[in-house]
Amino acid sequence: MDSLKMKPEEIESESFRIIDLEAGDHGWSEYEWQIVRRAIHTSADFEYAQSMVFSDDAVNRAVYAFRTGTGIVTDTNMALSGISKPRLQKFGSLVSCYVADQDVSDSACSQGITRSIAAMRKGVAAAENGIFVIGNAPTALFELLRLVEAGEANPSLIIGLPVGFVGAEESKNALASGGHDIPFITNIGRKGGSNVAAAVVNALAILASNAQ
DSSP: OOGGGOOHHHHHHHHHHHHHHHHOSOOOOHHHHHHHHHHHHHHTOTTHHHHEEEOTTHHHHHHHHHHTTOEEEESSHHHHHHSOHHHHHTTTOOEEEOTTOHHHHHHHHHHTOOHHHHHHHHHHHSTTEEEEEESSOHHHHHHHHHHHHTTSOOOSEEEEOOOSSSSHHHHHHHHHHOSOOOOEEEESSSOOOHHHHHHHHHHHHHHHHHOO
8 A cells, every 4th residue: 555645544544454453452442442542553652552541431431521521631732732623622622731821830930839730720720621631741640639639629531641751650650549539541651742642632532522
């Protein structure tokens, strides 16, 4: 097949065919695999087939949150850019990233905290927000979990996929092992990133669009 002559949708379809073939008997449920497969697709990394973690009934609860127009907060503008807005507009969902806002910068400076922490606090303060998508900053995930434990936040869904060598793995372990009832999707290890986090959102948006 000549990839130079293929349409974008044909390239995606062929990519998924290759992923399905190479992944073999992966053990994920039908809907979980739609999410894991898209993480693999955006990263070309089959390790996600083993490292992804879903809380109980995470997909169904996530789809419900999407279909009810829950606001989405990301920790980076890269993730914000990677999320397909047309799929979410039909539900009335707004996608926001506050990390570059002037009031967030001022708050971070005055309190001696990172902008990622200040941005999470701003996101939690807005009642319409309930889906939090973290693909870069472990401090953002740690802060969100702190707010949950303090009873100051009750997200509908946490997608926690920060990447890096300092705090990333630890923050995801805290998400996966915490004594809370928040639906979550994460992975084990250092890998992650804004592109993967956005891919998970897009996969969920497709599932929400196809739900009856």
